[in-house]
Every structure is written in C-alpha cells, then in structure tokens.
Amino acid sequence: MAALVPPIADEREGLLRFLAQQRHVARVAAHGLTEEQLRATPTAGALSVGGLIKHLAHTEQGWLDRVADRQRPAESDYHDEFVLGPDESFADVLDFYDRVAQETEEIIAGVADLGREVPVPQDAPWFPADIKAWSVRWVLLHLIEETARHAGHADMVREAIDGATAYPLLAAVEGWPATEWLTPWQPADS
Secondary structure (H helix, E strand, O other), X not given: OOOOOXXXXXXXXXXXXXXXXXXXXXXXXXXXXXXXXXXXXOOOOOOOHHHHHHHHHHHHHHHHHHHOOOOOOOOOOHHHHHOOOOOOOHHHHHHHHHHHHHHHHHHHHOOOOOOOEEEOOOOOOOXXXXXXXXXXXXXXXXXXXXXHHHHHHHHHHHHHHHOOOHHHHHHHHHOOOOOOOOOOOOOOOO
C-alpha cells in the first residue's frame, strides 16, 4: 500500500481505503522492531507500539460489532487491550488485525446504505446521552480518526525507541529510493 490513497470511485471505497491506509501507517511504526521493542513503553505514558496496534484491532472490531448488531463476550479488560500479554506475539496481533480488517470490508460491503443508523451505546460516559444513533458512515469516519490518532501515538513511541520516524519507515517498507531529502530507514546495525 502506498503512503497516499489512490483515486477513489465513490464514498464507500474512499472510506474503506482511507481506513486501510491508516491501518498501514500504524503498522509501519512497528517495522523492524524486536518483540521486546514492540512491548517497550519509552515515553511518560504506558503506551507501546504493539499495544497500540492491538488496541486498534479491538476497537475496530467493537465498532463493527455495533454496525453488525452483534454481541461479543468481553475477552479482556479494556486496559489489557493496550498491552501485549506474556503469551501473545506481535505476529498474532497482526494476524488478528488482518482478520478484523477483512471482516470490516465484508460487513461494509453488505450495508446497502451508509446512512443506516447504528445505535449509540450508553455504556460509557463519553457516549452522548442526547443522541440515539449515528450512521454507518459516521462509524467509518470515527474509525479513520481513531486509527490516525493512535498511529500518531505509535509514531511518537517508535521515535522514542530508536529515533525512526514515519516517512523513512514508509520508505523502507515500500521500497522507495533514497533522495537528497529522504533516506529509507535501516536498522542501526546495517
């Protein structure tokens, strides 16, 4: 996937492509990190690159459960979604995120009208009590926003680990040639 979304044919394709692009950018923050580095929390907060990506997968799945009007038993505490457990590998988290992304595509393909209502949950204080429903469109826009926010967090955590930043990492992942102003990221020992 390129750093920029290619031209789109319609709103649905645009929303899904921009969400996919933000997922990609979040994953790029993990490029070249060891399992230990993926779990590292080098900033004043408790965020790790691996934990942020795990949280993004759970968050997207939760919103699409709402769109699909299905209940899923809670598998973990909310705070556990931000941490790679001792028996979890980052590869497992990426596989989970891939499955969630595929399921998102399938669910949205089955929605005839992006204006269809999605009930606003009332189980957390940040959900407004005076709004009864959002649209599927709103949910997708919110997921893009949420993914972009946490991709930015992952960028900051990554930079604190080894100094790597988004565009050199994108250049390395996507095989861009070096230019006078951008050198693709390389591991420190190469």
